[in-house]
Amino acid sequence: xxxxxxxxxxxxxxxxxxxxxxxxxxxxxxxxxxxxxxxxxxxxxxxxxxxxxxxxxxxxxxxxxxxxxxxxxxxxxxxxxxxxxxxxxxxxxxxxxxxxxxxxxxxxxxxxxxxxxxxxxxxxxxxxxxxxxxxxxxxxxxxxxxxxxxxxxxxxxxxxxxxxxxxxxxxxxxxxxxxxxxxxxxxxxxxxxxxxxxxxxxxxxxxxxxxxxxxxxxxxxxxxxxxxxxxxxxxxxxxxxxxxxxxxxxxxxxxxxxxxxxxxxxxxxxxxxxxxxxxxxxxxxxxxxxxxxxxxxxxxxxxxxxxxxxxxxxxxxxxxxxxxxxxxxxxxxxxxxxxxxxxxxxxxxxxxxxxxxxxxxxxxxxxxxxxxxxxxxxxxxxxxxxxxxxxxxxxxxxxxxxxxxxxxxxxxxxxxxxxxxxxxxxxxxxxxxxxxxxxxxxxxxxxxxxxxxxxxxxxxxxxxxxxxxxxxxxxxxx
Numbered sequence: 001x002x003x004x005x006x007x008x009x010x011x012x013x014x015x016x017x018x019x020x021x022x023x024x025x026x027x028x029x030x031x032x033x034x035x036x037x038x039x040x041x042x043x044x045x046x047x048x049x050x051x052x053x054x055x056x057x058x059x060x061x062x063x064x065x066x067x068x069x070x071x072x073x074x075x076x077x078x079x080x081x082x083x084x085x086x087x088x089x090x091x092x093x094x095x096x097x098x099x100x101x102x103x104x105x106x107x108x109x110x111x112x113x114x115x116x117x118x119x120x121x122x123x124x125x126x127x128x129x130x131x132x133x134x135x136x137x138x139x140x141x142x143x144x145x146x147x148x149x150x151x152x153x154x155x156x157x158x159x160x161x162x163x164x165x166x167x168x169x170x171x172x173x174x175x176x177x178x179x180x181x182x183x184x185x186x187x188x189x190x191x192x193x194x195x196x197x198x199x200x201x202x203x204x205x206x207x208x209x210x211x212x213x214x215x216x217x218x219x220x221x222x223x224x225x226x227x228x229x230x231x232x233x234x235x236x237x238x239x240x241x242x243x244x245x246x247x248x249x250x251x252x253x254x255x256x257x258x259x260x261x262x263x264x265x266x267x268x269x270x271x272x273x274x275x276x277x278x279x280x281x282x283x284x285x286x287x288x289x290x291x292x293x294x295x296x297x298x299x300x301x302x303x304x305x306x307x308x309x310x311x312x313x314x315x316x317x318x319x320x321x322x323x324x325x326x327x328x329x330x331x332x333x334x335x336x337x338x339x340x341x342x343x344x345x346x347x348x349x350x351x352x353x354x355x356x357x358x359x360x361x362x363x364x365x366x367x368x369x370x371x372x373x374x375x376x377x378x379x380x381x382x383x384x385x386x387x388x389x390x391x392x393x394x395x396x397x398x399x400x401x402x403x404x405x406x407x408x409x410x411x412x413x414x415x416x417x418x419x420x421x422x423x424x425x426x427x428x429x430x431x432x433x434x435x436x437x438x439x440x441x442x443x444x445x446x447x448x449x450x451x452x453x454x455x456x457x458x459x460x461x462x463x464x465x466x467x468x469x470x471x472x473x474x475x476x477x478x
Contacts, residue, residue, distance in 0.1 A: 003029070003062050005148070006284035008070040008156060009139070010183050011038060011203070014052070018061050019276065019284035026162070026285045028274045032059045038072055042138075049145030056148075067148050068283040070156040071296070073185060073201025075135050077103045078155070080197060081114065081128045095128060109133045113294025115158065116196035127196035129155045129294040136296050151287065153297040157199045160189050162285025163241050164275040165265045173237045175228065179216075179250070181242035182267070182278050186215055190223055197227055212246060216253045224257040233260025240264045241277065398424045398446050398472055402439070410435060411465075424449070424472040429465040433457060436468045449474055 002021040007014055017031040034055050036048055056063065079102050081095070095112055103110070111133040117126025136153060143150050160166060160178050180187045181204075190198040202215045228236060238258070240250055244266045254262050270277035276285050350367045358374055399417070406412050406428075412435055416427035430436045436457050444452045455469035 002288060003065045004284040004287045005056075005061060005065050005067045006070070006159065006280035006282065006287075007067060008159065008278065008280040008283065009036070009038065009072045010185065011072065012036070015183075015278060015280045016052075016056065016061070017278065017280040017284060018065065019281055019288075021285075021288040026276055026281075026288065028271070028276060028281050030059055030061065031278075031280070032056070032061075038075075045138075045142045046145060049142055053146045053148075056146075063147065064149055066151040066287060067143075068152045068154065068159075068287040069139070069143070069150060070154055070159050070279050070283050071131055071135070071139070073156050073187065074203060075131050076155040076157075076201065077105065077130045078157070078199040078201075079103065079128045079130065081117065082123060082125045084122060084124070099128060099130060103130045105130060105132050111136050111296050113154075113296055115155070115199065115294045116191055116194060118193075118195045125195045127199050129157075129199070129296075131155075131296055140297070150297065152283075152295040154283065154286075154294055155199070156185075156201050156279050157187055157189050158286055158294060159279035159282030160187060162276055162282030162289065164270050164277060165239055165241065165263065166282075173235060175231060175236040177223065177228075177236060177238045179238075179240045179242070180279070181212065181240075181246055181250070186212060186219070187279070188219055188223070190227060198223060212249055213253065216250065217256070220253055220257050233258075236260055238262045241267050241270070243268055398443060398449065401443055401446055402426065404442070412439065422474045426470045426472075427468070428470075429467050431465060433466055436466060436470070440470055443470070443472055446472065 004019055004021070006017045006019065008016075012035065014034045014036050015031065016034065018029045020027045020029050032055055034052050040048065053063075079099055083095075099110070099112075109132045111131050113129050115127045115129055117124060139153065140150075160180055163178075163180065166178055174193050176189075176191050178189045184204045186200070186202045186204050188198065188200045189196060200219050202219065204212050204215050238254070238260060240254075240262060242250060242264070247264055247266075251262060251264065267277040276282050347367055350371055351364055354361070354364065354367050354371050354374075361370065361374075364370060398419075402414060406414055411431045412428060414426055414428040416425075418425040430439070436454065440452055440454055443449070449472040451473045453471050453473075455471055457466060457468045
């Protein structure tokens, strides 16, 4: 079930109706009136908007339902249109110049729409509705404050097509005349094969002194004298929707200019049957049907639609960016989690190796740093040991060479030896200078010692022996 709200702005009040649409049939759900003055100062608009919203809420109207609004009849001028068929984008400019002299509205304030137009034989025919942009904008600002979902702002005549009985005409009947009376306002619409020829919305005075006689007589003479002259009665369907109290007066005026049948529908009876019986209800029905209405808000709705689409696109883009960031964050989190797991496995493996090789350390805080520290210590100790072994091996080689010369046959004896890391000092006796030189020469071949020096070979003799001092020192590159 669909729901729409119709709003009709009259001289002293706004008539509002909520209509439901089910299986192609409209049902009036609820109606309510809200006081207003079309000459209301702008500083009272806020209060009126708040009052409208409160009344609709109190009466149970669906606030989100689309709203079709009808302008007061005396705010709109109607001019019959017949022009060469041209593109829609050029039509507005053409109409502005053609209607400038026919409409009592400043040219720059034109707000136009076309009702019931058709193109045939290279001609465009219909009814042009013109309102003052200032009045339209003033109502738009008022309704924006209510928060309602305004979908159309149309002439009041646009609601006639949605009234009960308005679509009763048979296909073979080419002309349709609909007269509607509501709140002392007389609305008339004449169409031929769906093309609107005449539209009128006239105020008939104020009750109870008001009378339909004068305005109705003038408009009926115009219709039947100019437009339906010579047309057979069987080709015209005449429908009147009005309160029962006006029946005799209306039918009496028709009898003066028309010999054909007139179908009269009592709007009070239609109201009791919850059938569309007033302009507000007809506007809601026309919205459901998608009737060709002169919507003065078309450009504004297009802009609102574009803003809504842009806002939606911006929201989707933001959502897409958020989704990308979430996916990126999830990927980064997964990667970090994997790396942390790998780090934990490596740390555990290092702790195992460290514990097995360094059992004396029982407290492990930073296994990688501790392992590196102990490896560095082991390296230094190894180098130290290697150097110590090397330092001890060289003096031993010297002593080995010396021992080869200290034999019973050589008669060389060593009486003093001093060994340190860089030097080996010898003192002894030899039978001759030659044997001392031979010993020194032999020691010069010991690796690691680059300097072999005879410190003293001229000492005192003991018997036939020569006393000597000999030293071996290591070079800087050893």
